[in-house]
Amino acid sequence: MKVALWKIAHARSGDKADRADIGLFAFDAETYAVLKREVTRERLAAHFAGFNTGPVELWPLDNILALKIVLNGALQGGAARSLRMDNLGKNVAAQLLRMEIEAPADLPRLLVK
Amino acid sequence: MKTIRVGAGLGFYGDSWRPVRASIERGGVQYIASDHLSELTLAILQKDRQKDPAAGYARDAVPMLTELWPLAAKHGVKFVLNAGGLNPQGAREAIARAFRDKGWKARIATVSGDSVLERLDELRAAGEPLAHMDTGAGISGVRDRMLFANAYLGAQPIAEALARGADIVLTGRVADAALTLGPLAYEFGWKWDDWDRMAAGLTLGHLLECSGQGSGGNFGSAGEWAKVPDYAHLGYPIAEVSEDGSALFTKPPGTGGRVSFDTIRQQLLYEVHDPHAYVSPDVVLDMGTIRFDDEGNDRVRISGASGAARPTKLKIVAGYQDGWMGTGLIGFAWPEAYAKCAKSAQIIQTLVEERGWAVEDTNVEYIGYDSLLGANADPTYRDQLNECFLRMTIRTKDRRVADGFGRMFPWLGLSGPPYVGSMKGIQPAKELLGIWPTLISREIVEKNVRIEIENI
Numbered sequence: 001m002k003v004a005l006w007k008i009a010h011a012r013s014g015d016k017a018d019r020a021d022i023g024l025f026a027f028d029a030e031t032y033a034v035l036k037r038e039v040t041r042e043r044l045a046a047h048f049a050g051f052n053t054g055p056v057e058l059w060p061l062d063n064i065l066a067l068k069i070v071l072n073g074a075l076q077g078g079a080a081r082s083l084r085m086d087n088l089g090k091n092v093a094a095q096l097l098r099m100e101i102e103a104p105a106d107l108p109r110l111l112v113k
Numbered sequence: 114m115k116t117i118r119v120g121a122g123l124g125f126y127g128d129s130w131r132p133v134r135a136s137i138e139r140g141g142v143q144y145i146a147s148d149h150l151s152e153l154t155l156a157i158l159q160k161d162r163q164k165d166p167a168a169g170y171a172r173d174a175v176p177m178l179t180e181l182w183p184l185a186a187k188h189g190v191k192f193v194l195n196a197g198g199l200n201p202q203g204a205r206e207a208i209a210r211a212f213r214d215k216g217w218k219a220r221i222a223t224v225s226g227d228s229v230l231e232r233l234d235e236l237r238a239a240g241e242p243l244a245h246m247d248t249g250a251g252i253s254g255v256r257d258r259m260l261f262a263n264a265y266l267g268a269q270p271i272a273e274a275l276a277r278g279a280d281i282v283l284t285g286r287v288a289d290a291a292l293t294l295g296p297l298a299y300e301f302g303w304k305w306d307d308w309d310r311m312a313a314g315l316t317l318g319h320l321l322e323c324s325g326q327g328s329g330g331n332f333g334s335a336g337e338w339a340k341v342p343d344y345a346h347l348g349y350p351i352a353e354v355s356e357d358g359s360a361l362f363t364k365p366p367g368t369g370g371r372v373s374f375d376t377i378r379q380q381l382l383y384e385v386h387d388p389h390a391y392v393s394p395d396v397v398l399d400m401g402t403i404r405f406d407d408e409g410n411d412r413v414r415i416s417g418a419s420g421a422a423r424p425t426k427l428k429i430v431a432g433y434q435d436g437w438m439g440t441g442l443i444g445f446a447w448p449e450a451y452a453k454c455a456k457s458a459q460i461i462q463t464l465v466e467e468r469g470w471a472v473e474d475t476n477v478e479y480i481g482y483d484s485l486l487g488a489n490a491d492p493t494y495r496d497q498l499n500e501c502f503l504r505m506t507i508r509t510k511d512r513r514v515a516d517g518f519g520r521m522f523p524w525l526g527l528s529g530p531p532y533v534g535s536m537k538g539i540q541p542a543k544e545l546l547g548i549w550p551t552l553i554s555r556e557i558v559e560k561n562v563r564i565e566i567e568n569i
Binding site (some may be wrong): 010011012014017025042049050059063065068070076077078084090091093 | 438480548
């Protein structure tokens with residue numbers, strides 16, 4: 001079924017020059033395996049189309065159940081020349097948590113009430 | 114077995130130092146590592162220095178140390194701060210004045226030599242390309258507009274200043290994590306080519322450099338953020354480090370916030386590019402081998418960082434003048450709050466075009482709707498919003514256009530759509546800066562690094 005990332009993961013983002021970078025974290029190993037499979041560079045590029053102008057980079061970190069995502073060209077040249085309200089890209093992680101992926105209905109976080 | 118406790122100071126210029134008191138009083142720290150500089154801060158300090166040559170440092174270091182020094186001295190706590198900014202000697206003078214007024218004594222070191230702005234032409238002549246790290250563009254197009262250019266120095270000069278007995282080490286631009294790695298390398302006598310220990314110290318410095326973000330602040334999540342206890346009294350993180358570089362990561366007892374597997378792994382990856390090659394002046398860190406063992410009760414064991422040899426080049430961050438931003442803000446209440454904002458944006462756009470202003474970019478955002486989420490905002494309730502604010506910004510090379518843009522908006526109050534709010538003044542033109550990251554051979558910078566010590 002379709003599941004939005006905010007229901008099964010947490011994330012923080014920051015900036016370096018024109019790059020927005022995001023750490024995406026599964027709460028458990030089962031969900032991490034799903035994130036690794038579903039959150040691909042192609043999906044990320046589509047999710048941030050129009051926002052990010054450069055290539056997307058992605059690294060899985062099995063030791064901390066995390067994906068490291070870098071959007072190379074998401075900040076209008078950098079925080080000090082950006083015209084945006086969110087010039088520091090602090091909310092790029094929130095944007096990511098709105099992405100929907102295909103996931104089993106019985107992931108641990110989905111069963112917690 | 115000897116352990117060293119390093120506590121986080123500030124995480125940016127303007128951060129609160131109130132939580133540092135708990136780290137000194139109850140956290141058992143020997144060092145406070147305080148990070149006052151972001152990529153942008155040097156631009157702010159450059160403007161200060163243009164107005165006053167004695168300025169150019171992070172001024173919050175003066176009241177911070179004035180408030181905390183008696184307590185720190187009593188507990189034998191030393192401070193390592195990059196608050197020197199563009200003028201570490203100026204920072205020392207300001208702190209020395211404040212201390213002398215109170216009759217306090219301290220041994221203060223400054224670390225300088227990171228600025229290369231005045232040497233850019235010499236460096237190019239010597240064969241340093243200074244091309245943009247990411248785009249490869251040459252520097253000549255922006256050279257005349259450069260406002261600052263500083264190399265990120267590493268931990269060695271900090272360790273040396275401590276070895277010479279400094280109580281307070283004031284640096285200019287150093288890698289943020291060097292503020293922690295310096296004291297650790299000094300205390301344990303780590304060898305500078307012991308890459309795994311360097312990597313361990315860098316990891317801990319990185320976890321400490323954003324103050325409350327290492328102990329439950331800005332915990333990016335839906336719902337979980339609300340379970341972080343007592344934000345009002347959030348304690349800054351502390352690393353209790355052993356000689357082998359492993360550490361217990363925690364925070365002072367009786368403070369708010371949370372140190373857990375979840376909160377610190379968010380900070381580990383924060384503002385990191387390739388996590389298998391996190392480049393610092395002292396070591397290249399691979400985060401893929403780090404272990405976090407959460408013991409509960411705000412205690413996480415950290416081990417396993419691995420390092421590779423430090424880079425032969427140092428990173429420079431430079432900033433150049435890159436035009437002006439004009440800003441207009443106007444809000445409307447229901448009904449049709451969003452539609453009225455959109456109409457206002459059209460009206461302003463028409464007038465800008467009629468005037469023939471040279472505008473390079475226009476940015477239209479709706480505060481209360483999409484100003485933080487952009488195209489990922491959910492449109493379901495867009496047309497039923499209780500209220501909405503139009504924020505419209507332009508980029509222009511002409512400062513007068515940027516100023517004039519903001520002045521267009523108040524007129525809408527009487528001659529535009531109804532139920533207007535927020536006539537709270539006009540926003541003046543804001544100077545925009547481009548950041549120019551580049552690389553330079555480290556020996557060219559390091560031969561100019563100076564450590565000065567003064568007893569006051």
